[in-house]
Amino acid sequence: MSDDQTPAGALVAPKTASSSDRFGVLSRSTLLRHTLFAVVGFGIVLLIIQALDEGTNATQVAPIAITTCAAAGLTLLVGLSGQISLGNGAFMFVGAYTTALLLEHWHTAHGNLQLIAVFAASIVVSALFGAVVGVAGARLRGPYLAGATLALAIGLPQIVNYQHLSGTLGGVNGISVVAPNPPSSFDLYRWHSVMASASAIIVLWFLANVSRSRIGRSLRAVRDDEIAASLSGLSVPRLQVLAFVISAGCAGLAGGLLAIVSLAAGPGAFPLALSLGLLAAVVFGGLGSLAGAVYGSIVVTLLPQWSQDISRALHIHSDKITNNIPLVVYGVVLAVAMLAVPNGVQGAVLRLRGMALARLRK
Amino acid sequence: MFKFFNLTLSGVSNGMIYAAVALALVMIWRATRIVNFAQGAMLMFTTFIAWDLSEQHGVNYWVCLIVAMLSGFVIGGVAERFLVRPVETGPPLNAVIVTLGLFIFLQGLAGMIWGNAQAHSYPPGFSFIGYKVGDRTLLFSPNDLYIVIAVAILVVLLYLLFNWTPVGLRMRAAAFNPEVARLLGVRVGRLLTVGWALAALVGALAGILAAGTQPGYVAPSGLFDALLVYGFTAAVIGGLDSPIGAVIGGLLLGVALSLADSYIDNNIEGMYALIILIAVLMVRPNGLFARQHARRV
Numbered sequence: 001m002s003d004d005q006t007p008a009g010a011l012v013a014p015k016t017a018s019s020s021d022r023f024g025v026l027s028r029s030t031l032l033r034h035t036l037f038a039v040v041g042f043g044i045v046l047l048i049i050q051a052l053d054e055g056t057n058a059t060q061v062a063p064i065a066i067t068t069c070a071a072a073g074l075t076l077l078v079g080l081s082g083q084i085s086l087g088n089g090a091f092m093f094v095g096a097y098t099t100a101l102l103l104e105h106w107h108t109a110h111g112n113l114q115l116i117a118v119f120a121a122s123i124v125v126s127a128l129f130g131a132v133v134g135v136a137g138a139r140l141r142g143p144y145l146a147g148a149t150l151a152l153a154i155g156l157p158q159i160v161n162y163q164h165l166s167g168t169l170g171g172v173n174g175i176s177v178v179a180p181n182p183p184s185s186f187d188l189y190r191w192h193s194v195m196a197s198a199s200a201i202i203v204l205w206f207l208a209n210v211s212r213s214r215i216g217r218s219l220r221a222v223r224d225d226e227i228a229a230s231l232s233g234l235s236v237p238r239l240q241v242l243a244f245v246i247s248a249g250c251a252g253l254a255g256g257l258l259a260i261v262s263l264a265a266g267p268g269a270f271p272l273a274l275s276l277g278l279l280a281a282v283v284f285g286g287l288g289s290l291a292g293a294v295y296g297s298i299v300v301t302l303l304p305q306w307s308q309d310i311s312r313a314l315h316i317h318s319d320k321i322t323n324n325i326p327l328v329v330y331g332v333v334l335a336v337a338m339l340a341v342p343n344g345v346q347g348a349v350l351r352l353r354g355m356a357l358a359r360l361r362k
Numbered sequence: 363m364f365k366f367f368n369l370t371l372s373g374v375s376n377g378m379i380y381a382a383v384a385l386a387l388v389m390i391w392r393a394t395r396i397v398n399f400a401q402g403a404m405l406m407f408t409t410f411i412a413w414d415l416s417e418q419h420g421v422n423y424w425v426c427l428i429v430a431m432l433s434g435f436v437i438g439g440v441a442e443r444f445l446v447r448p449v450e451t452g453p454p455l456n457a458v459i460v461t462l463g464l465f466i467f468l469q470g471l472a473g474m475i476w477g478n479a480q481a482h483s484y485p486p487g488f489s490f491i492g493y494k495v496g497d498r499t500l501l502f503s504p505n506d507l508y509i510v511i512a513v514a515i516l517v518v519l520l521y522l523l524f525n526w527t528p529v530g531l532r533m534r535a536a537a538f539n540p541e542v543a544r545l546l547g548v549r550v551g552r553l554l555t556v557g558w559a560l561a562a563l564v565g566a567l568a569g570i571l572a573a574g575t576q577p578g579y580v581a582p583s584g585l586f587d588a589l590l591v592y593g594f595t596a597a598v599i600g601g602l603d604s605p606i607g608a609v610i611g612g613l614l615l616g617v618a619l620s621l622a623d624s625y626i627d628n629n630i631e632g633m634y635a636l637i638i639l640i641a642v643l644m645v646r647p648n649g650l651f652a653r654q655h656a657r658r659v
Contacts, residue, residue, distance in 0.1 A: 084455055086462070136640055142454035143397035147594045148639060150399065154591050155636030161629035272587055276466050283459060324473035324582075331467025338456045338463070339448050 030212045038205040045197045049190055058189045060301060065196035066257045067297035069203045071281040072290055073250025076207055078279075079288020080216060081243035082223030083137060087149035089275035090156040091248040093267070094129050095122040095255025100175040100265035101168070111180045115260070119199070122256035123249045130248020134241035153275045157267035174266020177259050192261045199257055203250050204290055210246065211290070219243055273327065280330040283337045286344025295345050303329055364498065369620045372501035376575065377616020378513040382568035383593025384600060384608035385517070386561040391602050393537045393557035394450055399461040400441065402590025403468035404562050405569030406582065408434040410472050412570055413484055413580045423487060431566045438562025442555045450554075472582040481581035486574035487512075509571045516564060517609060523560075533557055568593070588632055592619075595639040601646075 027033065045061075052058045074088050102118045133152065137145050160169040169175065182191030210216055221229040222239050230236045259265040281300040285292025307325030316322065337344060343351075383401065390398045398404075412430035415421040421429075445464055449456045476482075488504035524530035535543040536550040537557070544550050572589055573579040579586075596615045600607025615638065622634045 078455070082455070084458055136644060140643060143391075143458055144598070144643060146399065146458045147397060147591075147598065148643060151591045151595065151632070151636040151639050154587055155630075155632035158630045158632045161627075162633070163627050163629070272583065273466065273469070276462060279459070279462065280466075320477040320479075321474045323478070324470040327466050327470025327473065329470075331463045331465070331470060334463025334466070335445055335460050336463075338460045339445070 031209060034205055034208045034212075037208075038201050041204075042198065042201050045201070046194070049193045049197070058193065060305070061193035062189070062196040062257070062261045064298050064301045065193070065200035066254045066261065067278070067281060067301050068200040068294055069196075069257065070251045070254035071278050071285075071293040071297045071300075072200075072203050072207050073247040073254075074278050075282045075285070075288055075290065075293045076211065076219075076250075077243050077247035078282060079286075080211060080219045080223060081240055083240055083243060084142070084146045085137075085149045085244070085247065086146055086272075086275050086279065087133070087152035087156075088247065088251045088278055089270045089272070090149075090152045091126045091130055091251035092255030092258065092274070093157055093270040094126040094248075095252030096259040096265040096269070097169065097175070097255075098122040098125045098252070099256035099259040100177045103177055103179065104175060112183065114180060115195070119253055119256050122252045124252075126252025126255065127245045127249035130244045130246075130251075131241060133248070134244025135237075137244055138237040138240040150272075153270075153272050157270050160267050170266070172267060174264050174268070176264050177262075179260045179263070196257050196261065199253055203253065204294070207246070207250070208290055215239070215242065273330075276334075277326075277330055280333050284333045284344055286346035289344065289346035291349075292344050292346035300326075300330075365624075366621075368501045369624050370617050372506070373617035373620030374613060375502070375506035375509045375616070376620065377596075377613040378510050379568050379572045379575070379589075379612070380592045380596040380615050381609040381612025382513045382516065382564055382571070383589055384596035384612050385520070385605060386565035386568065387593055387597045388600070388602060388605055388608045389520075389561040389564065390558055391597070393533070393554050393561075394442075394446065394457075395454075396446065396450070396457045396461065397594070397602075398558075398561070399458065399590070400464035400468065401562075401565050401593065402586050403465040403472075404434060404437050404441070405565040405572075405589070406580075406586035407437065407468050407472055408562075408566040409484065409569035409573050409580055409586075410476055410582075413482055413573070414476070416485065417482065423485060427487075427567070427570050430570050431563045434562040434564075434566025434569075435559045438565075439555050439559035441562070442558035446558070447551070447554075469582045476582070478582045481578035481584065483577040484570070484573035484580050487571075490575075505574060509575075512567065512571060516567060517605070520560075520564070520605065529553075529556075588635075591632065591635050591639075595635050595642075598639060599642050 049058075049061055052061070070088055070092055074085065077083055077085055077088075099118050099122045102121055106114075106118075108114050133149070136148065140148055160166060160171055160174070182188055186194065218229070218234050218239050219242075221232065221234060222236050226236050229239075255265075255270075258269065262269065277300050281296030282293055283296070284299060285294070285296035303326040304323075307322055307329075310325065311317075311322040341348065383405070386401055386405075387398060390396060390401075408430040411433050412426040415429060416423065416426045441464055445460055446457065449460050472478075486505040487508045490503045490505045492499045492501055492503045494500070522530075524534060532543070532548045533553045533556065535546070536548055536553040540550045568589070569586070572585075576585070592615060593612075596611035597608050599611030599614060600609070615635070618638060619631055619634055623631060626634075
């Protein structure tokens with residue numbers, strides 16, 4: 001079974017003869033199928049947002065969607081192109097500050113339409129930054145790349161302390177963000193949730209198409225064997241940089257959304273634990289799987305809430321323990337996933353589905 | 363001129379600490395071709411153990427140092443045997459992710475035991491008041507001298523261990539060619555465990571020395587994360603493969619950071635390390651002191 005060797009094997013949907021007869025045009029046009037999934041998915045998310053009453057649950061939708069944007073970008077980079085990045089938190093940092101600075105200095109009367117332009121700018125700026133990192137990264141392999149991106153995650157947020165920039169970037173306290181008012185039919189949390197989930201679904205739709213396109217196939221070829229890929233005429237460095245650009249763009253959008261939702265952009269929001277948490281989300285769901293990135297993001301975002309519930313259930317009254325449960329869980333997930341279940345949750349789901357289909361066909 | 367000399371001197375003692383962290387990374391890289399990203403968290407944990415003994419129970423500085431190094435030895439050995447062993451032969455990405463898992467697990471565990479609300483200070487080994495030359499004060503104190511000597515002794519001991527003892531010979535054989543070493547009767551697995559344990563012991567020393575240089579060092583994350591980045595940068599300058607390169611890399615990095623701190627801005631040390639690391643990797647993707655290897659088809 002090839003899934004065992006390639007962690008991202010999960011992205012290749014099993015092709016069965018029966019499925020193409022059953023769904024006709026949908027199985028022939030990938031783009032159409034993905035678009036349909038996206039529209040239906042967005043409808044379901046809207047219903048969920050409508051149904052959630054105000055309270056903790058309503059505030060969790062936007063963070064889940066933001067983490068999904070960043071994790072989906074990371075899973076493309078790590079799972080598909082085989083390059084590790086511990087620095088996607090730094091790309092989020094770039095996106096968040098782009099959004100915050102634009103909203104601070106650019107005043108228009110267009111209200112929420114302005115946000116679309118602001119997000120687009122955040123994506124472009126962090127994608128450009130990703131291109132620079134990618135050009136450096138394409139020369140590096142395995143642990144060297146991991147170390148360089150680790151230095152990026154720790155080093156870049158310190159730029160706010162630089163004496164000539166701390167005025168503009170707000171130093172350790174960061175910049176507070178004043179976003180346009182939500183449309184009158186939405187309350188603030190619902191508006192944030194709708195905005196973030198729409199972005200996450202667009203990102204997932206885009207990445208699903210990229211992954212099934214020529215670029216996606218080329219990236220897999222590069223991941224599996226660089227030398228064979230370059231002998232087949234693929235430009236390995238160009239593809240590796242492209243993967244960094246796409247991944248950084250997604251993280252930039254996530255950072256921009258985070259700035260709007262948390263009403264601030266500050267260095268404290270982008271610790272190393274954020275980048276490692278994203279990696280944990282991606283590994284938990286199954287490297288290279290977009291669906292896995294969604295599960296992983298849900299788990300990683302809800303973990304702090306769950307740890308409080310667990311502590312309460314176990315009568316642990318120590319904040320020290322409660323606040324650190326997520327970190328310990330990330331660690332265990334990363335280690336155990338690599339040792340025991342390399343394909344993550346999505347790998348297990350696909351295997352179960354394969355077994356069920358095989359039984360049905362008999 | 364005196365300022366330049368003084369800053370260089372003050373960079374040397376920090377550089378020796380980075381050299382020790384780099385040495386820990388290089389030892390593990392040579393033995394198992396893995397960069398131990400958990401090194402920063404491992405030495406954070408052992409320093410916390412020493413801090414707990416020293417501040418909460420009033421234990422003597424030297425006893426704490428030895429306890430920290432021994433606990434580092436145990437943590438390193440356990441990590442290799444139970445976490446790293448299964449991924450040692452797999453794709454490099456898996457090993458990186460496992461060490462990152464250990465890294466964040468130890469941070470969480472330290473936070474659970476000691477809390478992350480405040481950063482604690484660790485006592486220096488000796489006075490940190492600089493020596494005086496005439497009427498000028500050097501940026502070099504008895505504590506800095508102690509750091510330089512402690513790391514130098516360690517380097518010499520490691521050199522003797524690897525080059526002049528049968529265990530060292532076997533360790534080099536196990537790292538150089540595990541299959542042949544195994545055929546010749548070397549217990550390769552056990553020696554790799556010992557290699558990791560020794561590396562973590564070196565890291566633990568670096569942790570204690572670093573914690574004494576600056577108040578507010580001891581916290582689950584923060585300065586120790588940066589120490590890992592500095593150690594990695596130093597190791598990469600030295601080519602990741604050469605112990606001497608690691609020491610030279612550490613010294614160069616220490617001096618460079620000390621000069622940049624003073625002449626540019628002292629709040630963005632992490633950015634300097636990032637810039638130096640990227641610059642070195644761009645010039646020589648495998649480090650300044652490494653021989654070039656062709657990638658195998």
